[in-house]
Amino acid sequence: MTVFISGGCKNGKSTYALHAAKAICGGGSLFYAATMIPHDDEDLRRIERHVREREGWGFSTIEKGFDICEIAALTGYRATILLDSVTALLSNEMFREGDFFPDAGAKVISDLKALCGGVRNIVLVSDYIYSNAETFDEMTGCYMRSLAAADREAAKLSDTVIELCSGNVILHKGKLPA
Amino acid sequence: MHLVIGGAYQGKLEYAKEKFNIKDEDVFTCTESGDLPQGSKCLYRLELFTLSCVRRGIDPCGAFSDIGAWSGCVIICEDIFCGVVPLDPLAREWREATGRLLNKLSPEACSVTRIFCGIPQKLK
Numbered sequence: 001m002t003v004f005i006s007g008g009c010k011n012g013k014s015t016y017a018l019h020a021a022k023a024i025c026g027g028g029s030l031f032y033a034a035t036m037i038p039h040d041d042e043d044l045r046r047i048e049r050h051v052r053e054r055e056g057w058g059f060s061t062i063e064k065g066f067d068i069c070e071i072a073a074l075t076g077y078r079a080t081i082l083l084d085s086v087t088a089l090l091s092n093e094m095f096r097e098g099d100f101f102p103d104a105g106a107k108v109i110s111d112l113k114a115l116c117g118g119v120r121n122i123v124l125v126s127d128y129i130y131s132n133a134e135t136f137d138e139m140t141g142c143y144m145r146s147l148a149a150a151d152r153e154a155a156k157l158s159d160t161v162i163e164l165c166s167g168n169v170i171l172h173k174g175k176l177p178a
Numbered sequence: 179m180h181l182v183i184g185g186a187y188q189g190k191l192e193y194a195k196e197k198f199n200i201k202d203e204d205v206f207t208c209t210e211s212g213d214l215p216q217g218s219k220c221l222y223r224l225e226l227f228t229l230s231c232v233r234r235g236i237d238p239c240g241a242f243s244d245i246g247a248w249s250g251c252v253i254i255c256e257d258i259f260c261g262v263v264p265l266d267p268l269a270r271e272w273r274e275a276t277g278r279l280l281n282k283l284s285p286e287a288c289s290v291t292r293i294f295c296g297i298p299q300k301l302k
Contacts, residue, residue, distance in 0.1 A: 129185075149187070156296060161295060
């Protein structure tokens with residue numbers, strides 16, 4: 001089963017994703033694909049908080065900021081993976097080693113498809129960043145367009161699509177993970 | 179009139195074309211400087227029309243005072259309402275004018291659909 005979760009910042013996506021992954025794993029092994037590459041203390045504190053939140057849930061952590069298509073080879077097909085987040089993954093791929101890769105969105109989509117096809121269950125978390133009254137520079141615009149394309153592709157290939165709003169679930173497609 | 183709204187790059191136009199059987203030549207894409215053609219089948223990027231109005235000091239609602247003239251139209255507008263209040267006064271006015279216009283159009287619309295990651299969510 002593939003579950004896609006998005007919504008605004010601080011709406012409970014990561015916590016809900018833990019429940020969703022646990023609900024669909026059927027007792028099988030659980031892996032947390034951590035995509036964030038820490039750049040400063042703020043990132044480290046955020047990662048620490050997420051690690052604490054996962055304590056006792058039974059997830060093995062795989063730190064993978066790039067090339068997520070390689071994850072399935074590490075976990076095997078029967079695993080359930082929680083990937084948090086598509087947002088950080090695209091940022092890593094697009095701005096890899098300080099350069100700018102405008103075609104990173106296509107790579108992320110291709111890697112997501114490969115990963116989703118390579119494991120039994122996966123929960124994908126992304127961020128809804130598309131409702132601004134602001135004109136962005138070309139790089140930021142490229143990032144937003146690419147993330148939206150990845151989100152739409154993920155939504156298409158997912159059995160369930162969920163938006164989180166202040167901790168409330170809006171079901172856009174399929175059935176709630178149970 | 180049918181209203182299709184949603185954030186940037188969510189697949190609003192793609193949805194509208196398929197759902198309402200709209201051809202490319204039936205789509206009028208609004209610009210940052212220009213008026214609306216009466217009798218259009220589909221207005222795309224309504225938020226650029228409202229931006230042009232705000233820049234000219236015109237209330238965009240005026241273009242829809244004869245609401246019946248737009249009864250057969252599919253209107254597509256970007257949701258620009260959820261970010262931080264813009265520092266630029268013109269952007270603030272743009273956001274508010276667009277919001278006021280959508281609030282005027284919504285009650286008149288046969289359907290209002292929000293597109294989320296390519297998936298339609300029926301609001302009305």
